[in-house]
Amino acid sequence: MxxxxxxxxxxxxxxxxxxxxxxxxxxxxxxxxxxxxxxxxxxxxxxxxxxxxxxxxxxxxxxxxxxxxxxxxxxxxxxxxxxxxxxxxxxxxxxxxxxxxxxxxxxxxxxxxxxxxxxxxxxxxxxxxxxxxxxxxxxWRLSDAEPPKVRLTGEDVGLVLDVDLPDDDDALLAFSRHGVPGSDGKGRGPLGLQLGDLRAIRKHFAALGRRPTDIEIETLAQTWSEHCKHRLFNADLAGAEGGLFKTFIAGATKKVRAARGEDDICLSVFSDNAGGIVFDDDYLVCDKVETHNSPSALDPYGGAMTGIVGVNRDCLGFGQGAQPILNRYGFCLPHYDDASMIYRDQAGDSPLPRARRLIDGVIKGIEDGGNQSGIPTPQGFLMFDDRYRGKPLVFAGTVGLMPRRLPDGRDATIKGTQPGDAIIMVGGRVGKDGIHGATFSSVALDESSPATAVQIGDPITQKRLSDALIFELRDRGLIRALTDNGAGGLSSSIGEMAEETGGAEIWLDQVPLKYPGLSPWEIWISEAQERMSLAVQPENVQAVVDHFASRGVEATEIGQFTDSGTLVATWNDQQAMALDMAFLHEAPRLSLPVAAAPEHATRAIAPELPSLAECLMAVMGAPNMRGRTPLISRYDHEVQAGSVLKPLQGLNGLHADATAVRPLLDRPGAVAVTQSLFPRLTERDPYAAAVNAVDLSLRQLVAMGATLDRAALLDNFCWCSADQPERLYQLREAARGCHDGAVQHLVPFVSGKDSMFNDFKGFDDEGNALAVSALPTLLISALAVLPDWGRVVSMDFKAAGDAIFWVGPAPESALGRSELAQALSLDDEALETPAARVEADYASLEAATAQGLVASAIAAGWGGAGAALARSSLAGGLGVHVETGWTRAQWFTESAGGILVSTAAEDAAAFARLVPQARPIGLVSAGDSLEIDGEVASKEALLDAYRRHESGKISQ
Amino acid sequence: MKQPRAIILAGHGLNCERETAFALTQAGAHTEIHHINDLGQDVNALSDAHILAIPGGFSFGDHLGAGKAFASALNARLDDGISALVERGGMVLGICNGAQILLKTTLFAEAGVTLAPNAGGSYLCQWETLRVTGGASPWLTGLHDRFDCPIAHGEGRFAFAPGGLESLKAAGGDVLRYAGTAPNGATDDLAGVATHGGRVLAMMPHPERALLSHHHPDFHRQAVLARREGRDLPAFGPTLKLFENAVTAL
Structure with a gap:
């Protein structure tokens, strides 16, 4: 019945x-x-x-x-x-x-x-x-419809299969492309393994004298995936032997920490789910920025939402568990008015979402994920370019707060899993969601990309888990270690934790499921959301499980950590997996060729520019520059009540580059965050783009009152076609730029993530093949701890009569790849691009800020000095009168190093004495216009250009 | 004077409990944060409490409409305790999601008032100027006639059953309004409504996010100007008084 x-x-x-x-x-x-x-x-x-x-x-x-x-x-x-x-x-x-x-x-x-x-x-x-x-x-009538149910059937449901690895290389590669064949002969989805990997696996099992099981193959594919192991970033390259990460990123951090000596602020770098630095004597802050590009391309809303709640879990899974205190986002998107349809298949059955829908979806995903989790989301950026039509980039980051020591005296950054500890899975149940997510993000998006890679978030389930973990269980000493279940699901989280003890045994039949009929390999690699894995001493298991239950959160013992040297999984008393831990964590190293692109010969003709007013209008209304008040209003940036520098600043509320919060209302410390990227410049000069992005993110921090001795950096490389030598060259040069920028400023990288294949291969609406690669995009995120929030400076001019200073070198005249060049469609070939600037020194400005001499400050970034001046002016609702003698091009170059500062008239002399590279350029006025070098721009017209097409409005 | 005991509810996606407790602590209350599931186990949970605050958040993800699921849990567990607290002169505050919950408890059962989705269709986090006007509430005694406070909600539009607004006004429960047009389309520009002589207040704006002077969006300009004039800015904003009122009302 x-x-x-x-x-x-x-x-x-x-x-x-x-x-x-x-x-x-x-x-x-x-x-x-x-x-x-x-x-x-x-x-x-x-x-x-x-x-x-x-x-x-x-x-x-x-x-x-x-x-x-x-x-x-x-x-x-x-x-x-x-x-x-x-x-x-x-x-x-x-x-x-x-x-x-x-x-x-x-x-x-x-x-x-x-x-x-x-x-x-x-x-x-x-x-x-x-x-x-x-x-x-x-x-109003009872329909007789049964609610739909998942019915999983098939001959191999619930079975562990032995896998025959083919002898010849072509067949091996086909095996990797299509996946482990099921009993119907069809592949289960891409494995993303390289030929060298496959040969190593074949050899390993030949030596053991047995065939691998399907779950063993899937585990190796997950663990060795680009997404999880960052093979390309660790591969040997000419000029970076030992790998880009070791040479340039970790290499820079090592040098910075040595140079800082006793003043080193790093507490946990690169080894955990996030990077941690000192907040004060008792607390630390951690930071992590992730990307969720492939899932967002298919399902913008779900992709972005699971991106933000996923990176929240990186924070929850840092050390002994950190409390999320700030979210940040970043979107690289096609233009709103791009009406093109593109398809994953030639017949046109699998469309990607339209640009408008993509944009609305990712914005809404961060909104719901962040707001429902009770984490303020003050910081973000939007960047629009046609090359993000195939694969959008969705960045999601979370800053966390954690005591440095737990009440029982343990260092909270240390995990400490012991053999014999129980493995507890806590949170959501396991379904087919997100299967092959990790391997899928490691390959280009095309017809074979599995729709099961899409995941839907449930922030409230995670909020319950988070509250129980951070506010109730962590400080009771009942949990020995924890980590996030992210890409790769249990296979990654247990695999990582088992490294500490040297083995684990998992009872896959004990894992709670959303619906029956999953096969053991699916349970093991599912990326179903809102889950974490814990290591708990056997005597504490019941207390932990009971506490979670009292909060409506399911926690289940699913195995134990061992020191057997083997990762074992059982399924109804049958052994499904027995992988040697050493083999599992030694993916064969790649060695890759790089090839410099042909030298770019610019004709370097000084462009004819319209009036300063027209240039300012074009830049302030440009897609990346214009207002986004509707978007900012949809993201709760006030929750936790710690706001000290808001996303909208000044009487007119212009969006800012830097924001800051006080995570503890009874302590004076604050945390500030910034972001910077120059992907269009990366295509021409990846080294300069990276150096200048590092400089800009730090300059934005100095402008808002932070000091670089308590700052840290994060890198996110979202590359394209990263198996091509020219792209690898760009990657190496960008990584070298990161290194040089960090070492120059003595600011360490503490965390990072890379995503190497942001390419789309599909079809247009007439069935023609189409390939769109994202711009090679390096996002630099920075954070800084301010010992006292009272140092914070906002970007808006404060009063008529205040003196305006340009702090830094005179701007170059190179307009290549700038917002102005884009807005005016200047001839790219005729323009030079800005130089890499590594010799900057912001210590004197830091000192002036400490003395309370700075009334406003803004770093010149996108749109150059012109946009910086207009933004401070419009934000404060005040005019300016400035004389610089610069060319129009100098006002809009995006060369590095400049900060626009205002001070009280009576503080101007003291400021100039303290900051030798400060040049007085004029005064803030009560007038209605910006008078610049003899030209005049209307304040009202500029504000209108900025407001006319604001980002983040709900589409009708 | 004995320090009054304030209970702040938590759980299932409420998320402003700590800053709400901070505000009440600053105002002089002894504060305790309790998960609703724990309070439900204890019939005497509220017996010596004087203040009950239901803070903001996203309880149960607003999946069924804001506040419904939490209110159902609250009505099933704490209905008698809350009624008793109000009867003995206690103070009850619902902020944002807490207000949405409070309107669905028996305290507002006959009021014919609810909170509906914002007229503009989207969530709004922004600062608003509020007016203390109309009826009276001990929560709002002595506050500036106008003060600034942020809102952050998707369902903040006060809406009434026929005759509901008139009854509320007759009872003096229309206690807090937006100074300008309500950003969410609320009837009569209402931002907060009260019952039981004003001791039970449901308000959509977040007073705990306007507690400190640096919370205010104009803070940095004000701070620069004050420094030039040799003045100190006060550490607290206008809403500290709201929380102090709960402590002194007893």
Whole structure:
């Protein structure tokens, strides 16, 4: 007999905005139960509703006006947080058994049927959801529809397969491309293994005298993936023998730490989920920036959301667990008005989302992920370029706070897993979501990219986990070690933790599943979200499991750490995996050729530029420069109540380059963050682009009042076609630039991440093959600790009569790859690009800030000195009168090193004495215009250009 | 004077409990943060508490509509305790998600008022100027007539059943408004409503995020100007008074 169901329908009343719901739940017992559900779910003022059951109907109203209704619901097996909450409420009221499952459909009520199909299509993503059209009348009748269920069938479900590795190389590569063959002969999805890897695996198992199992192959593919092991970044390259990471990134940090000596601020670098530096004597802060590019290309909303909640887990999984105190985001996107359709397949059945939908989706994903987690999201950037149409770049970062020592005296940065510790998986259950995510992000996006690589986030489940971990369990000493389940799922997290003890044994049949029928290899590599792995002493297991249960979080013992030297997995008493730990963690090293691109010969003709006013208008209204108040308003940047430097600054609220928070309201310390990137310049001069990005991110920190002796850097290389020698050359030069910039400023890199294949290979709407590679993009993120938040300086001019200084070298005149060149479509071939500048020194400005002499400061970055001057002026609602003798090109070059500062008139002399490289250039005025070198720009017109097409508005 | 005991609820996605506790501590209360699941186990949990604060957050992800799921849990566990606290003269504050929850508890059961999705359709985190006006609430006694405070919500539009607004006004429960047009389309530009003589206040703006003077968006300009004039800026913003009122009301 099939199960009986009730349906709970919630609809906004006529005239009310908002969406409705239909919940399908195990049949409620009687009318009293129906009324109880109605009371809990239907708002008596703005909503109407009905509970329809086999025994009859209870409803707020017996009839409703006839309307068209659009329904959208998750595909079977896709995370359904609405249903989960509904079932918790019903179980709490005693109306359904605890743990019962339901199904949720979201409803949109439409005035008329016309246009319903088009609107419906805009509401859902067919990779993860389905949509249908019905009527209010139909909703008021019990439909006899069973909620959809995942039914996994097939001959190899639940089996461990032995794998035959082919003898010849071509067959081996085909095996890697298509994946382990199932019993139907079809591959299970790309493994991303290199030929050298495959030969090493074949040799290893030949020596053992047995065939590998499917789960062993999958584990090696995950662990050796570019995404997890950063093979390219660690490969030998000419000019970086030993690898880019060791030579240039870790190499720079080593030099900086040695030079800083006793004043070294690093507490944990490169070895953990994030990098940690000193906050004060008792606390540290950690930082990590991740990318979620491939998932966001397929499902912008889910990809960006799991990006931000995923990097939150890097913070939760740092050391003994850090509290997330700040989120940052960054989007490299196609232009809003790009109407092109592109497809993964030639027949046009698998479209990528349109640009508009992509942009709206990623913005909304960060909004929901950040806001629902209660973490302020003040810091971010937007960059638009056609080359991000195939693979957008979605950066998500989290700063965390952690005590340096736990109450029991342990150093909180140390993990400390011991043999015999239980392995506890905590958080969400495991499903097919995200299978092959790690290997998928290591290859180009094309037709074979698996849709199961898409993941849906459930921030509230993670928030419960986070609260229990950080505010309740961590300081009780019950947990020995923990880490995040991210890319690669259990295979990566347990594999990493097992390195500490030298082995582990996992009971895969004990792992809680979302639905039955998963095979052991899928359980092991699933990237189902909101999960972490813990190491717990056996005597504490029950207390930990019970505590999580009391918070509505599932925790399950799934194995134990050992010192056997082997990673073992069992499945119903059968051994499914026995991998030698040493072999697992020794991916063969790659050795790759680099080739310099042909020298770029510029004709270096000084461009004819329009008036300064026209240039300023063009730059302030440019896509990367213009206002984004609607976006900033959608991201809660005030939660935790620590704001000391906001994303919108000055009386007019212009968006800023630097933001800062106080993580502890009873201590004076603050944490400041900035971001910088020059991807267009990277194509011409990757070294200069990297050096100048490091310089700009640090200059932005100095401008807002931080000092570089307490600053740290993070790198994110999002490259394209990184197996090509020319791209590898650019990569090496960019990494060398990171090194030189960091060493010059004596600021260490503490964490980083790379993503090497941001390429799309597909088809246009006529079926023609199409390839779009993202710009080679290096994002530099910086953070600094301010011992006292009182040093913080905002970017807006404060009062008429204040003196304006240019601090730093006179700007160059190179306009190549600048915002102005882009905005005016200047001839790229005719323009020189800015030089790498490594000799900067900001100590005197730091000293002037300490003395309270700086009223405002802004680093000249995108848009150069001109944009910096306009932004300080517009933010403060004040005019300027300046004389520099510079050319128009000098006002807009994006060369490095300059900071625009204002001081009180009476402080000007003291400031000039203290800061030798400061040059007085004029005064802040009460006027309506910016008077610059004899030219005049209207304040009002500039503000209008800045505001006219603001980013982040909700599309209609 | 005995320090009044304030309970701040937590759990299931509420997330402003620590800064709300900080504000009440600064105001002189003894504060305790409790997970709703723990309080539900203890029938005497609120028996010697004087202040109950339901802080902001995203309880249950707003999956069923803001506040519904948490209110259901609260009604099932603490209904009697909260009623008793109010009857003995205690003070109850719901901020943002806490206000959305509070309106769905029995304290507001007959009020015919709710919080609906913002008229503009999107979440809004921005500063607003508020007006203390209309009815009276001991929470708001002595505050400036106008003060600035941030909002951060997607469902902050006060909406009423027929006659609900009139009843609220007649009872003096229309206590806090936006000084300009409500950014979320709220009826009568309401930002906060109260009941039980004003001792139970549900407000959408976040007073705990305007507690310190550096919270204010104009702080840096004000600080520069004050320094030039040889003045010190006060450490606290206008909303400290709101939290102090809860302590002194007893």
């Amino acid at each position: 099939s199960q009986a169901w009730s349906e709970i329908v919630i609809l906004p009343c006529e005239g009310q905005s908002g969406t409705g719901l239909r919940l399908t739940v195990p049949a409620l017992a009687d009318e009293a139960a129906g009324l109880s559900a109605l009371g809990a779910f239907v708002d008596p003022v703005t909503e109407t509703g009905a509970v329809l059951s086999p025994w009859g109907t209870v409803a707020r109203e017996l009839t409703v006006p006839a309307r068209t209704v659009l329904l959208v619901s998750p595909l079977p097996g896709v995370t359904d947080p609405i249903a989960k909450t509904a079932m918790e409420v019903l179980a709490d009221l005693g109306l359904v058994p605890a743990g019962a499952e339901g199904y949720a459909e979201r409803l949109w009520v439409e005035e008329s049927a016309a246009g319903a199909p088009a609107k419906l299509a805009s509401l859902f993503n067919p990779l993860i959801e389905r949509g249908s059209v019905t009527t209010t009348k139909a909703l």
